[in-house]
Amino acid sequence: MPVVRRKRSPYPVREIHRQSRGIFMQKAQRRLTLLLSAVLAFAFTMLTVTPASAAPARSNGSANRVIFIHGFAPGGEHDCSEYFRSARTHFANKGWQGNLLTFGYYAGNTNCSYNYRGSRDKSLNTVAKVFANYVHDNYSRRNIKVDVVAHSMGGLVVRAALHHTALGTPGFPDHLYIEDVATLGTPHGATDFPCPNMWQQCLDMEPGSPFLRSLPNTMPNSRRTGMGTDWTTVSSFDDAIVSEGSGIAGSAQHEVQYDDGIGHNELRTIRSGRYKSRIKHAARGNAWSSWTQRVSPVEQARLAVLFQSTT
Numbered sequence: 001m002p003v004v005r006r007k008r009s010p011y012p013v014r015e016i017h018r019q020s021r022g023i024f025m026q027k028a029q030r031r032l033t034l035l036l037s038a039v040l041a042f043a044f045t046m047l048t049v050t051p052a053s054a055a056p057a058r059s060n061g062s063a064n065r066v067i068f069i070h071g072f073a074p075g076g077e078h079d080c081s082e083y084f085r086s087a088r089t090h091f092a093n094k095g096w097q098g099n100l101l102t103f104g105y106y107a108g109n110t111n112c113s114y115n116y117r118g119s120r121d122k123s124l125n126t127v128a129k130v131f132a133n134y135v136h137d138n139y140s141r142r143n144i145k146v147d148v149v150a151h152s153m154g155g156l157v158v159r160a161a162l163h164h165t166a167l168g169t170p171g172f173p174d175h176l177y178i179e180d181v182a183t184l185g186t187p188h189g190a191t192d193f194p195c196p197n198m199w200q201q202c203l204d205m206e207p208g209s210p211f212l213r214s215l216p217n218t219m220p221n222s223r224r225t226g227m228g229t230d231w232t233t234v235s236s237f238d239d240a241i242v243s244e245g246s247g248i249a250g251s252a253q254h255e256v257q258y259d260d261g262i263g264h265n266e267l268r269t270i271r272s273g274r275y276k277s278r279i280k281h282a283a284r285g286n287a288w289s290s291w292t293q294r295v296s297p298v299e300q301a302r303l304a305v306l307f308q309s310t311t
Contacts, residue, residue: 055227056145056177060307062096064147064179065139067113069103069131071152071185072205074196076120077108083268087149087298090271094302098147103131105157120199124153124211128160129171135161136173145177145227147305151268152242153205155186155233160211162220162229176222182232182304184267184297185242189249193241218251230254232304234297236262253282256300259291271298 195202235247
């Protein structure tokens with residue numbers, strides 16, 4: 001039987017292996033080049049495009065939404081629209097451009113822009129958590145900043161909301177963009193006014209309460225997120241519920257006191273005229289101005305959220 005000879009390749013086996021390796025290395029180099037180009041393009045984009053999470057810049061003006069927060073209700077309910085009718089009307093008459101909203105926290109409330117169906121036994125930290133998440137979910141996560149005007153206990157709600165957000169307390173959002181806060185007759189330093197029953201919210205406002213002790217002396221802000229919060233606290237010597245000292249307790253950028261017969265609830269309703277009052281600014285050495293005839297409490301609140309440097 002004849003022997004069949006296998007045809008030999010004109011290329012040595014070693015040469016074939018060398019060519020295969022060369023082709024593989026060329027492909028690998030092309031892949032690496034494409035990968036590096038993609039990485040460099042992504043890095044360039046990150047450097048030249050403002051991140052969506054960047055905090056909005058501070059600015060003066062009336063474009064911000066203003067959220068009004070009511071105070072304690074002995075009867076467990078408020079009509080949010082009626083509670084802030086005078087203040088919201090004044091803001092609108094002065095040409096405020098942003099929405100004028102209300103936040104409530106009692107199940108019996110009516111006519112609130114947003115209402116948490118809580119009770120007088122819900123702790124202020126609980127209400128603050130609801131408020132913080134409301135602001136974050138509707139505004140802050142969309143890079144929208146807001147202002148807050150709060151009366152009485154409502155000021156403690158926004159104060160605790162900003163404090164626990166900055167602290168990273170579980171259940172609170174990771175950031176808030178609240179540009180300006182004005183509080184009217186808020187018991188920052190507690191209140192001795194007798195509470196009809198020992199509801200938790202009354203206990204939270206008592207002198208030396210764990211809630212008040214947990215709050216820092218300096219008013220909290222959004223600075224951790226890149227935008228500070230400018231605070232103005234307002235009190236009256238004729239407030240029978242919150243003393244003139246308690247209403248401005250703690251350290252705020254601006255503090256205002258009235259001594260002209262203005263009561264607790266009148267701090268949120270008097271919107272015209274001029275009244276004996278004084279003001280001090282942290283940026284100007286915290287020295288009180290002389291007692292002069294100045295703007296009404298509601299107009300003071302409007303100026304506080306309109307300008308960073310309250311007049």
